[in-house]
Amino acid sequence: MRTRPIILILSFIACIFCTNCGKSGPEPASFRYQQDPKLSHTLPPRADYPAARFIVLTDPHYYHPGLGTSGPDFARYIREDRKMLALSDEILEAAASEIQKEPGDFILICGDMTKDGERINHLRIAEKISSxxxxxxxxxxxxxxxxxxxxxxxxxxxxxxxxASVEPEELGEIYGAYGYDNAIARDPASLSYVAEPVNGLWLFALDSCLWRKNRAGGHPVVNGRFSDKTLKWLEDMLIQARKNNKAAIAMMHHGLVAHYPGNEKYYGEYVVDHSETIARLLAAYGVRLVFTGHFHAQDITVKQFEDLPNPVFDIETGSLVTWPCPWREITISVGQTCTIESRFIKAIDSMPEGFSDYARNFALEGTVGLGRDALKKYHVSEKGMDLLAPQIAEAYLAHLAGDEDKPDTVISAKGTGIMGRLVLFFQKDLVEGWWTDLPPADNRLVIDLESSSRQQADAF
Ligand SMILES: [Fe+2]
Structure with missing residues (x-):
């Protein structure tokens, strides 16, 4: 995610009258399971999940240092976007040295492989992840x-x-060894595919991105949506999974559901368009685990539909290059429990000590600075900026880390002046939202895949 408090504060104002930013375009056409209520009775019941152990990481935003780490444009990029790009190579190396020690059947990487789609960065990270x-x-x-x-x-x-960036077909070639070459099926309309990483388990690797809309000279599209063609393919494959007695999990870059109150209102481009419809489709066919990235936050949120037997969990993982630099270990047992553990990069070659503090300060100071810039535009006083910006930044970082422990006062307007109070009057709900941890727990969790009850892993 781009940490953009300038946009954040602008959206503070722009969204005052906006209540539905997360929706975009007409609802997708209805699905077969809706048109034909008997369909579910003609399919075998959803299959049990097979035992599996796997690792999830996301948003490595690989950046080849040879592309330059100095000059005014690089400084501006870093200032407006708080990823530790200059350390992405070292952080990936550190992650690899930890992940290599863990048992694992497979690894999921939920997108944003590169800083900005540079071909050289794709080629380099594709080579690096081979080991x-x-x-x-x-x-x-x-x-x-x-x-x-x-x-x-x-x-x-x-x-x-x-x-040079890459065209979609090049991406499929560069990452051929990482899903595309051995896919059971590929969607002709997107870069989505289905694979079987473990016998009996189908992985729905879904391309939620709108790269078709990217234009030379413009900005890449941030929000995500599935076309009607992709949704039809997806439902066909979900039906195939059921017919073949395969349990199913999914991965995609964009959030499947909102991860905090205000997520769709203020940052709708981080939740897939028509999220309710997509979550319902997956849940209707028994998909219970969906792994996502994009917002660079550690958050797990569950969506239960009243008329469906099982909920769907959106397990969002933070970015490798944004504090707290996490990755996750997932263990599914034959007893149908799913245990989720989180690990964090705590040292890199050039910083064997103090990397976590450095990474947190990098994110905090950057967010404070950008928050001040934004507040300045609304003529908030110097003292008001000094008081408000750190509070906004702390709320944001609390959400990045997950398992937010909401303080009694999420943000105080005391001493911030008229403009400070005005901004807070309209937009306190976003800060409140970042401090609000929607259930379940975010970093350590055990899910009973049969009953879909869940407990914090500490309780076991
Ligand atoms: Fe990202």
Whole structure:
């Protein structure tokens, strides 16, 4: 995610009258399971999940240092976007050295492989992840930064110059070994595919990105949506999974559901368009686990539909290059429990000590700075900015880390002046939302896949 408090504060104002930013375009056509209520009775019951152990990481935003880490344009990019790009290579190496020690059947990477879709970055990370694990196969999907990105550039002392991005077919070739070549099926209308990483388990790797809309000279589209063609393919494959007695999980870049109150109102482009419809489709066919990225936050949110027997869990993982630099270990047992554990990169080669503090300060200071810039535009006083920006940044970081422990006062307007109070009057709900942890727990969790009850892993 781009950490953009400027946009955040602008959206503070723009969204005052907006209540439905997360919706975009007409609802998808109805599905077969809706048109034919008897369909579910003609299919075998949903299959049990087979035992599986796998690792999830996302948003590595690989950036080849040879593309430049100095100059005014690079400094501006970093200032407006708080990813630790200059350390992405080292962080990936550190993650690999940890992940290699873990048993694992497969690895999921939920998109944003690169800074901005640069071909050289795709080629480099594809090579690097080949040694991520000695045995586990890797499966990737694209993120909003990865395909046909007009902002693929190299940085110079003077500014920046465009470099080649990748077209969708190239992405399928570059990551051929990571899902595309051995797919059971590929969607002709997107970069989605289905694979069988473990016998009896189908992985629905879904391309939720709108790279078709990216135009030279413009900005890449951030929001996500599935076309009607892709949704038809998806439902056909979900039916195939049931007919073949395969349990199903899914992965995609965009959030399946809102991860905090206000997510769709203020940051609708981080939740897939028509999220309710998509979540219902997956839940209707017994998909209970969906792995996502995009917002760079550790959050698990569950969606239960009254008329469906099982809920669907959206297990969002934070970015490798944004504090707290997490990855997850998932264990599904034959007893139908799913245990989710989170790990964090705590050291890199150049910072064997203090990396976590560095990463947190990098995110915090950047967010405070951008918050101040934004508040300034609304003529909030110097003192008001000093008081408000750190509080906004702390709320944001609390959401990035997950398991938010909401304080009694999420933000105080005391001493911030008239403009400070005005901004808060309209937009306190976003700060409140970041401090609000929708159930269940975010970092350690056990889910009973049969009853769909869940407990924090500590309780076991
Ligand atoms: Fe990202």
């Amino acid at each position: 991520l694990h000695p045995r586990a196969d890797i499966y990737v999907v694209p993120g909003n930064h990865d395909v046909r990105n007009p902002e693929a550039v190299r940085y110079t002392h003077e500014g920046s110059q465009g470099v």
